[in-house]
Amino acid sequence: MTTQPDHPNPADRPEGPGRPDPNTSDALPMCYRHPDRETYVRCQRCDRSICPDCMRAASVGHQCPECVREGNRTVRRAEAAFGGRPVTTPVVTWALLAINVLAYLGEVINAPAVLGRFMMSADHVAAGEWWRLFTSAFLHAEPPSYWHILFNMWALFAIGPQLEKILGSLRFAAVYLLSALGGSMAVYLFGSYAVGASGAIYGLFGAMFVISRRMGYDVRGVLWLIGINVVLTFVVPGISWQGHLGGLVAGAVVTGLFAYAPARSRKAFQLATVAGMLLVYLAILMAVPPLAA
Template sequence: MTTQPDHPNQSDRPQGQAQPDPFAGAVPTCYRHPGRETYVRCQRCDRSICPDCMRAASVGHQCVECVREGSRTIRQAEAPFGGRPVTTPVVTWTLMAINVLAYLGEVANASLVGRYEMSAYGVAAGEWWRLLTGAFLHAPPPSYWHILFNMWALYVIGPQLERMLGSLRFGAVYLLAALGGSVAVYLTGSASVGASGAIYGLFGAMFVVARRLGFDVRGVLWLIGINVVLTFVIPGISWQGHLGGLVTGALVTALFAYAPGKNRKAFQLGTALAVLAVYVLIVMFLMPLSG
C-alpha cells in the first residue's frame, strides 16, 4: 500500500532547491514608518527609508540612525580655547546694543544715571545691581566721547576675541571684568559709570590670548600701556574701574587659555564661578573705604 506524503510539495522538490520567499512580491515600506511605501534604501544599513527618514549623504541617502552614529565618530570643530566655533560674534553685537540702548535711555531720562550708576555706598546699602548696571551706563549728554570710545574699542576687539574664546567664554570674560572693575570701585568707596572696566578686561584678554598662541605681544603691550597712562593723566577717569577690569580680564582669560586638556570645560566653568564667588564674598563682607 502506498500513501500520499503530508507535504507533497516538499517531498517532490529536488534536494538543495531553495524554498520560495512568501514575501518576495511584497511592497517595501519604511523601517520607521511601516505604513509608508518606499523604494529607497539607506546606503549604510540597506533598510528601506521614506522621505522623512532620508538624510542626504555623499552618495545616495542614509537613515537617521546611521547619520547619528556616524556623527559620533567625527570630531566637532571648536574655538581655540573650547566652545563652538564663532562665525557671527553675536555676544559682541548684543553687548554693543545694550550699551547704546542704555545711553539712549539716559538721553530720555537723565535720572537713570543716579539710580543705576556704580556707587560704593549704594551697593553697601543693598543696591547690589549697581555692580553691573553701572558698567552699561556712560557719562550723560552732552558728553559723547565716553560711549564712543568704549563702543569703538568693543567693535574693534570684541569680534576677534569672541572667535578665539568662543561666545560663552567671551561673555564671561566681559561680565567678570566689568564686575571686577566695579568691585575695585566699591572697595575704594567711589562711584563710576561706563564699560571701561570691561573694555580694559578685553585688553588684558588680548595679551593673554596673543601670548598663549605665540603671537607678537608688543603691540598689545603698547595699547595697554598707553591706556593706563591716559587713565592717570586725564582727570575724572575711574582708575579703579580700569585697573580692576584689566586684572580680572587677564586672570579669567588665563584660566581659560591655560586650562588642562583633560576636563577642560569643567575647569573653565569652575574657575569662572570661583572668581565670581570671590567678588561676591568681598562685597558681602567688606565695607567700602571712606571716600
C-alpha cells in the same frame, strides 16, 4: 489536454501589469519605516530600503535616520579654541552694544534719574545696593557728552567679535561681565563713584594679551595698546583709574584660567573659575568696607 492559465493577460494579475507577486522572492522593496511605500534606494550603511522622506544625504549616496544618528554620536563636535561652540555670528558682542546704546538713550531722556539709581557708588553699594556694581558698566558720562560711549563702543566693536570667536560666546560673556564687575570692585575699594563700560573694555584688552601669548602670537601690538590706554588713564582728568585697572586685571586673570584650563576637565575648570571669581567678589563685599571712605 490543453489547459488555460489562471490569468492569460498579465494586465489581469492582481499585482498590476509587469509587477511581481509580493509572496515570491521578487517582492517589491518597501521602505523599512513606511511599509506601504515602494522604493529602490538603500541606505549606504545598513542596506535597508528607504523612501524619499527617510533619505538623509551623505557624502556618498543616502543614509537612513538611524544610521545618521549613530554616526553623529561618533563625530567629534567642532569647538572654539578654548571650548564651547564655534561662533559664526558674534551675538553677545552685538547684544552688549545694543544694551549700552539703550542705556545711554535712557540717560538722554532722564540722566539724573538713571544715574542716580544705577551708577557705581561705593557708599550706596556698602549700604546694600549691590546692583550698581553691574548696572554702572552699561552707563556712561552724562549727555550731551558722547565721547565716552563712542570710544567704548568702538573698542567693543573692534575687538569683541574676534575675541568672541576665539573664546566662544558664553566664555566671552563671562570675561566681559567679570571684568566689568572687577572694575566696579576696584572703584568700591579704592574710589567713590564711576560709570562706563571701560572696566569691561580694559578686561578685553587683558584677554587679548593672554590669548595672544597662549596661541603664540606677537604680543607687542597688544602691549602698546594697553600701555597707551593706561597712560591716558592717568593723564586725562576725570577718568577712574580704579575701574580701568580693576577691569584689566580681572579680564587677564579670568582669560588666563580659561586658556590654560586642563584639557580633560576644561569645562568644569572654567565653570569653577566663574563661580570662584563671583565668590571672591562677594567675600570682599561682605568683609571689606570701602577703603576710600
